[in-house]
Amino acid sequence: MTEAEIIDALLAFMAGDDASEDAFDAMALALFAYQFENNAPLRRFARQRAKTPRNVRRWRDIPPVPITAFKELTLSCVAPDSAMRVFMTSGTTGGARGKSYHPTLKVYDASMTANFRHRFMQERETIRMGVLFPDETVLPNSSLAHYLALALRHFGAEGSGYLMGTEGIDVEAVCAALDRATETGEPCALLGASYSFVHLMDALPPDRRFALPAGSRILDTGGFKGQSREMEAAAFYDQLSATFGVPKRLCINMYGMTELSTQFYDDGNEETPPVKSGPHWIRSHVVDPLTGREMPQGAIGVLAHCDLAHFNSACAILTEDAGLDTGDGFLLLGRADGEEARGCSMAIEEFLRAAQGRAG
Amino acid sequence: MxxxxxxxxxxxxxxxxxxxxxxxxxxxxxxxxxxxxxxxxxxxxxxxxxxxxxxxxxxxxxxxxxxxxxxxxxxxxxxxxxxxxxxxxxxxxxxxxxxxxxxxxxxxxxxxxxxxxxxxxxxxxxxxxxxxxxxxxxxxxxxxxxxxxxxxxxxxxxxxxxxxxxxxxxxxxxxxxxxxxxxxxxxxxxxxxxxxxxxxxxxxxxxxxxxxxxxxxxxxxxxxxxxxxxxxxxxxxxxxxxxxxxxxxxxxxxxxxxKLSFGMVAREALDSRKAWAAAHAAAHDVIRYDQQGCYSPHVFFVERGGRVSPREFAGYVANELSVFERKYPRHALSAGEAGGVAAWRSAEEMKALAGDGDGRALLGDAAGAWSVAYAEEAEDLAPGGLNRTVRIVAVDALDDALPRIAPYRAFLQTVGIAAPPETLHRLAALLGGAGVTRISALGHMTAPEAGWxxxxxxxxxxxxxxxxxxxxxxxxxxxxxxxxx
The missing domain is CATH 3.40.605.10 (Aldehyde Dehydrogenase; Chain A, domain 1)
Structure with a gap:
């Protein structure tokens, strides 16, 4: 299949409503064959795992590419310099940044908007949005910046905009926007990185509370990543809900990755961790990180995703996120990248942090 | 109970x-x-x-x-x-x-x-x-x-x-x-x-x-x-x-x-008989307490020019690790530990795939019970994924390892060395200057002597x-x- 044919097939698949495993398998196998043919590093990787389009029968058999591969290998079916957009990981530790090449954003955007409308907007057409994240001109390689720009462009009601300047969060502007929403009674939405919400709550006077109009909602994503103080999820949503007057069922967390073109959402955070799930063009399973074998249901492993929208690089990826299969989705249980060493030997994370601390 | x-x-x-x-x-x-x-x-x-x-x-x-x-x-x-x-x-x-x-x-x-x-x-x-x-x-x-x-x-x-x-x-x-x-x-x-x-x-x-x-x-x-x-x-x-x-x-x-510890193997320790002993000793230091000790090695710098090449030595160590796995199996890993090993292995594997020739390799058993990464080009000291994951780095001369450890002075502790007396003493002076505080024989890294x-x-x-x-x-x-x- 050519790129144009793949894109057409994908857009049709996403627009359709066939959520069966067979339909997904068929599309995934076609995509794997396309990537195997057009991407030499992916081909080498798959061959090393003894997987080729000839012996892969189901999406679960497609060898998931470890996310670290996006740092080391050029995973693209087109020449990388012809990509319209390159999204990069933040690369806070370890130096190299993972790259996802997008020859077009048509599929990414279609995936984002359809899924966002359903899971965050909950079929509402527009809402007034405040974004706690830099815009795309500041962070052109950030998939999250693009995601939030799409949210604003497609779903932002009049008066929506960024509440973040070069100096960080504009706390006065946030307060003014939220007070205005409270006065008018028109629901609004705050969207941003999880750590930005911590910064915002820390920056507000201790007794500052808002009672946002019914239907207001919050979207946070990405965790704290050492950018703010770490908070337990339950405490974070308690405080978020108490500060802004948004019920926890409308405090929605998005789980996305630079290495994917589709996001996962929960249905609010009354209970943590909540079940996360995605649309019918992405499927996930929980595997043993060492053997790659699927874990029995109820056992913790790492999450592997197969995202049909990520058509240009690798549709199947192996994350470093611990997870648990719940049947209707999965629980995201944090990073599984080597906890604090059990002994007195240094672990990679600590080493990198300490080495950076000394260098900085 | x-x-x-x-x-x-x-x-x-x-x-x-x-x-x-x-x-x-x-x-x-x-x-x-x-x-x-x-x-x-x-x-x-x-x-x-x-x-x-x-x-x-x-x-x-x-x-x-x-x-x-x-x-x-x-x-x-x-x-x-x-x-x-x-x-x-x-x-x-x-x-x-x-x-x-x-x-x-x-x-x-x-x-x-x-x-x-x-x-x-x-x-x-x-x-x-x-x-x-x-x-x-x-x-x-x-x-x-x-x-x-x-x-x-x-x-x-x-x-x-x-x-x-x-x-x-x-x-x-x-x-x-x-x-x-x-x-x-x-x-x-x-x-x-x-x-x-x-x-x-x-x-x-x-x-x-x-x-x-x-x-x-x-x-x-x-x-x-x-x-x-x-x-x-x-x-x-x-x-x-x-x-x-x-x-x-x-x-x-x-x-x-x-702390972070490592080993060094001189070409004199790499004739066909001594190389096996060195590999056995190196593997022993790796498996003891599954690399959780401050004295546990993460990297071995191996000198070229011996009868056994650094790449072959990596194979010897892999072999010894697989033997040890049968005798003293690794502890059952928690999800986090397994994730750590997997992340390290993936990174090594991807680096190997990214290279054009055979400058890197990852040896390991399918279940991930042990792994040896081999690097043909000298590279910096860095921790492995713990739990029996070790890197073998080839160097032309052991002295070439020194700039590779110098940035990490504050974290250095033990170096296990297999080398003739003159090399041992010359390296000891350089290593001490770089921040290393203990030098032992290979195979003894995890057992400091009384009064250390x-x-x-x-x-x-x-x-x-x-x-x-x-x-x-x-x-x-x-x-x-x-x-x-």
Whole structure:
């Protein structure tokens, strides 16, 4: 299949409503064959795992590419310099940044908007949005910046905009926007990185509370990543809900990755961790990180995703996120990248942090 | 089954709140109850230990203390002794390490605490160990005596079995009352040793205690740190930072952070016969406690030009690791640990895939029980994924490794070396200058000898204060003597 044919097939698949495993398998196998043919590093990787389009029968058999591969290998079916957009990981530790090449954003955007409308907007057409994240001109390689720009462009009601300047969060502007929403009674939405919400709550006077109009909602994503103080999820949503007057069922967390073109959402955070799930063009399973074998249901492993929208690089990826299969989705249980060493030997994370601390 | 951990002289078991830590699964599951003291109990225990040490430990000659320790250690070396049996039964279940590996390691370790070794230990730090008993004449004139702290608080970390013994023994040798905080990863050994010691010599039963508090319980931690005259702590950078911030400025603080160790193999060790022995020794250092020790190697720099190439040596090490896996299987990994190994393996595999030729390779068994990454080009020292993941880096000359370790001075500890004498001594000078504090033979990296200087420090001398009687005081005293003219 050519790129144009793949894109057409994908857009049709996403627009359709066939959520069966067979339909997904068929599309995934076609995509794997396309990537195997057009991407030499992916081909080498798959061959090393003894997987080729000839012996892969189901999406679960497609060898998931470890996310670290996006740092080391050029995973693209087109020449990388012809990509319209390159999204990069933040690369806070370890130096190299993972790259996802997008020859077009048509599929990414279609995936984002359809899924966002359903899971965050909950079929509402527009809402007034405040974004706690830099815009795309500041962070052109950030998939999250693009995601939030799409949210604003497609779903932002009049008066929506960024509440973040070069100096960080504009706390006065946030307060003014939220007070205005409270006065008018028109629901609004705050969207941003999880750590930005911590910064915002820390920056507000201790007794500052808002009672946002019914239907207001919050979207946070990405965790704290050492950018703010770490908070337990339950405490974070308690405080978020108490500060802004948004019920926890409308405090929605998005789980996305630079290495994917589709996001996962929960249905609010009354209970943590909540079940996360995605649309019918992405499927996930929980595997043993060492053997790659699927874990029995109820056992913790790492999450592997197969995202049909990520058509240009690798549709199947192996994350470093611990997870648990719940049947209707999965629980995201944090990073599984080597906890604090059990002994007195240094672990990679600590080493990198300490080495950076000394260098900085 | 539930085991009670800790050692709390003067506190009845039912007067204390206990918290349970669970370990292992299935038939091997064990619950360890650890004490959670309240403020009044903490203060009472601190006073009791301090008073008992003052009354019963300070007057004991250090030679007597060494003899008492020797009796206790002898019992732990006796496999029929109930304390030893308890240690052998519990430690593998709590830590997950292979039982036979724990047994052998324990014996090898405890041997370094017999009386002759303890005397070495003392002689290492004190030209005249009797300085710990009384004022002794010193070469510059006058007299000096070494006083241990009244209360030494130790905070242990990690799960290498028996690790607390170092600081417990050191505290006793300098006659300090000591309280240790159990590590949640191995909360067994320290209390067991304290109990045994009390049985061996009831007179010093109240001179030490073993407690626990939940990591991050600031109130408990502050209470103990405020009681201490000296604080000795093991742990990662963040944990030590947090403790340091809570230690009163008038209290001395001795931190032992996580470390990074590595090996070096010279071409002379790489003929067809010696190379196997070197690979065996290297693999042994890797499998011992699954690389959790500060002395455990993460990288081996291997010199080109021997009969066996660095790449072939990597294959030898892989082979030895697979043999060890059958004999001493790795502990069952937690999800986080498995993730750490997987992330490291993936990164190595992707680097190998990204390369054009055969400059890199990843050898390992399918289940991920061990992995050897090979790098043809010299590269910087970096930790592996732990739990039997090691990197072999080829170098033209061992000296080429030095710039590769130089940036990490603050983290370096042990280097295991297989090289001829001249190379050993020349490298030792360079390594010492780069921050390395211990050089051992390959195969001995995880078994420091008695009296070693942990992280280059003085185990005993760092704990004491020197009190000097200057010559002027002596001379002046003469003037007030009844026999003065």
């Amino acid at each position: 539930t085991e009670f951990a800790g050692y709390l002289p003067g506190l009845a078991r039912d007067a204390v709140a206990w918290q349970t830590l669970g370990f292992g699964a299935g038939n091997d599951a064990v619950e360890i109850a650890v004490p959670a003291l309240d403020g009044a109990q903490t203060a009472a225990l601190a006073a009791r230990v301090r008073d008992a040490a003052r009354a019963n430990l300070k007057p004991l000659p250090v030679a007597r203390i060494a003899a008492i320790l020797d009796r206790a250690v002898a019992r732990l070396l006796d496999r029929s002794d109930p304390y030893r049996k308890r240690a052998e039964a519990l430690l593998p279940r709590v830590t997950g390490y292979d039982a036979e590996m724990v047994r052998l390691g324990l014996t090898e370790y405890l041997k370094t605490f017999r009386r002759p070794e303890l005397l070495k230990f003392l002689a290492e730090d004190f030209a005249n160990p009797q300085m710990l008993d009384d004022f002794q004449p010193v070469p510059k004139g006058g007299f000096a005596r070494a006083f241990g702290p009244e209360l030494l608080v130790q905070i242990w970390a990690g799960n290498v079995p028996g690790l607390p013994l170092w600081s417990q023994v050191s505290a006793l040798l300098v006659k300090a009352g000591s309280v240790g905080k159990l590590s949640s990863g191995e909360p067994v050994f320290a209390g067991l040793f304290a109990e045994l010691l009390a049985e061996v010599e009831p007179a010093i039963a109240d001179c030490l205690a073993v407690v626990w508090w939940k990591g991050g319980d600031e109130a408990q931690e502050r209470a103990w740190l405020n009681e201490a005259d000296l604080v000795l702590a093991y742990g990662g950078t963040d944990a030590l930072d947090a403790i340091r911030a809570r230690v009163p400025v008038t209290t001395r603080f001795l931190p032992f952070g996580h 200087h942990h992280d280059g420090r003085f185990n005993l001398l760092d704990l004491v204060a020197m009190v000097e009687i200057e010559r002027s005081a002596e001379a002046a005293a003469d003037g007030f003597a009844p026999y003065a003219d």
